[in-house]
Amino acid sequence: MTKKTVALATLGCKVNQYESEAIAEALEGTGWEILSPAQPCDAYIVNTCTVTAESDRKARQTIRRMMKQNPFAYILVTGCYSQVSPDAISAISGVDYICGSSNKMSVVEKLNHLYNIGQKNTQTEICVPNLDSAEFENMSITKFDRTRAYVKIEDGCESHCAYCTIPAARGPIRSKPASEVISEVEGLVHGGCREVVLTGIETGSYGKDISKETDLASILEQIDTIPNIGRVRLGSLDPSMIKPDFVNRIKKLRSITPHFHLSMQSGSSAVLAGMKRKYNADQAMRAVKLLRDAFPTLQLTTDIIVGFPGETEQDFEQSCALVENARFLMVHVFPYSKRQGTPAATMKNQVADDIKHLRVKALSQKAADIRGEILDSLMGGEVDVLFESANGGYAYGHTPEFVEVKVKSNCNMHAKICRVRLLSHDGNVCEGELI
Numbered sequence: 001m002t003k004k005t006v007a008l009a010t011l012g013c014k015v016n017q018y019e020s021e022a023i024a025e026a027l028e029g030t031g032w033e034i035l036s037p038a039q040p041c042d043a044y045i046v047n048t049c050t051v052t053a054e055s056d057r058k059a060r061q062t063i064r065r066m067m068k069q070n071p072f073a074y075i076l077v078t079g080c081y082s083q084v085s086p087d088a089i090s091a092i093s094g095v096d097y098i099c100g101s102s103n104k105m106s107v108v109e110k111l112n113h114l115y116n117i118g119q120k121n122t123q124t125e126i127c128v129p130n131l132d133s134a135e136f137e138n139m140s141i142t143k144f145d146r147t148r149a150y151v152k153i154e155d156g157c158e159s160h161c162a163y164c165t166i167p168a169a170r171g172p173i174r175s176k177p178a179s180e181v182i183s184e185v186e187g188l189v190h191g192g193c194r195e196v197v198l199t200g201i202e203t204g205s206y207g208k209d210i211s212k213e214t215d216l217a218s219i220l221e222q223i224d225t226i227p228n229i230g231r232v233r234l235g236s237l238d239p240s241m242i243k244p245d246f247v248n249r250i251k252k253l254r255s256i257t258p259h260f261h262l263s264m265q266s267g268s269s270a271v272l273a274g275m276k277r278k279y280n281a282d283q284a285m286r287a288v289k290l291l292r293d294a295f296p297t298l299q300l301t302t303d304i305i306v307g308f309p310g311e312t313e314q315d316f317e318q319s320c321a322l323v324e325n326a327r328f329l330m331v332h333v334f335p336y337s338k339r340q341g342t343p344a345a346t347m348k349n350q351v352a353d354d355i356k357h358l359r360v361k362a363l364s365q366k367a368a369d370i371r372g373e374i375l376d377s378l379m380g381g382e383v384d385v386l387f388e389s390a391n392g393g394y395a396y397g398h399t400p401e402f403v404e405v406k407v408k409s410n411c412n413m414h415a416k417i418c419r420v421r422l423l424s425h426d427g428n429v430c431e432g433e434l435i
Helices: 014-028 053-069 080-084 086-090 106-117 166-170 178-190 216-224 244-250 269-275 281-294 313-326 353-378
Strands: 004-010 032-035 043-048 074-079 097-099 125-127 148-155 195-200 231-234 259-265 299-306 330-335 382-391 394-398 404-408 417-425 430-434
Touching (some): 004 014, 004 053, 014 106, 043 053, 043 080, 043 106, 053 074, 074 080, 074 106, 080 166, 086 097, 097 106, 178 195, 178 216, 195 216, 231 259, 259 281, 269 281, 281 313, 299 353, 313 353, 404 417
Parallel strands (some): 004 043, 043 074, 074 097, 097 125, 259 299, 299 330, 404 430
Antiparallel strands (some): 394 404, 417 430
């Protein structure tokens, strides 16, 4: 009997990746074979992102590409773009079903229904609930690729930054009950997972909707007691939550990795105020110092937006100075993108695209230079590497600080943690030898 086949195309963040994995696992449980989005399938599910205008364009492009591969395939669309712009998606001929960001698992039942009746919808069905009273959607995973698993512990954001559509696309803060987080992590560890990444739309807000006693530090403390727990890494954090009490609690944990992604966005206090962020540049640097004092081998990564409305050359130089002073291992630099319905879209003093692109190039080069200097400083040292993949006679993995390392190997190193002496680097990946 021929198996029914489906592919999931996932755009955007690690939360979307986790949600797609949960959908895929549920589909497998109902008899579907999961294939690559590049293959002809009976059905396609597109999990969309709307963080930038480019994200919206990619979502529409992906939907059309899936249809070209099989014009008769069932097409189901979910995610942030479908939450805020379902009409734009339904205008694409051939889409069967659209749901939002709070009912993603509904694509499983809907796809099975369409397949069982054996025909596509003559008119796109739209099921996008209002997010005001949304609850944390029940989903979980038991399987994972390589050695690392993402676990979604929180959904929603209430920061309402001036440039961002995510609160509209994801709704209010909702947290996964602590008992369910622990149960899911225990299952993954039992299945051989060596590293868990706790993620969310606003990960640092975990527990705010549950109780005063439940917060990110408390769930980390509970996870730390799980037998055989390996590494625990965190998703993006707002610098405003890096306070002495939080840092003092997590630095005692055996499982937490000395790597944090701080969502800085700018090094200019004036720009941060215009963005409606909850901190200024000095507070952001205090957060960096708190973490560096607590974790001796710490590495930090970040995001920086350039060209926000009103950003002057001096403001941009302040962002460059912050990147220089904080010594980020990696910086994701991207130009400000207008999002309809956000306050920033109608602000005066919009920065010209050519200036934005010059600033992206300049800051990216500075970040690359700093990364090279950081990697230079690690040469000759010894690190523990969790190996995840292999390619071209090399095994690849990461240190706890999220430095990527490769070593020559003809044997299977998957899921092994080995001591490695670092010998050289190409500006991105370090090469070492097994000790």
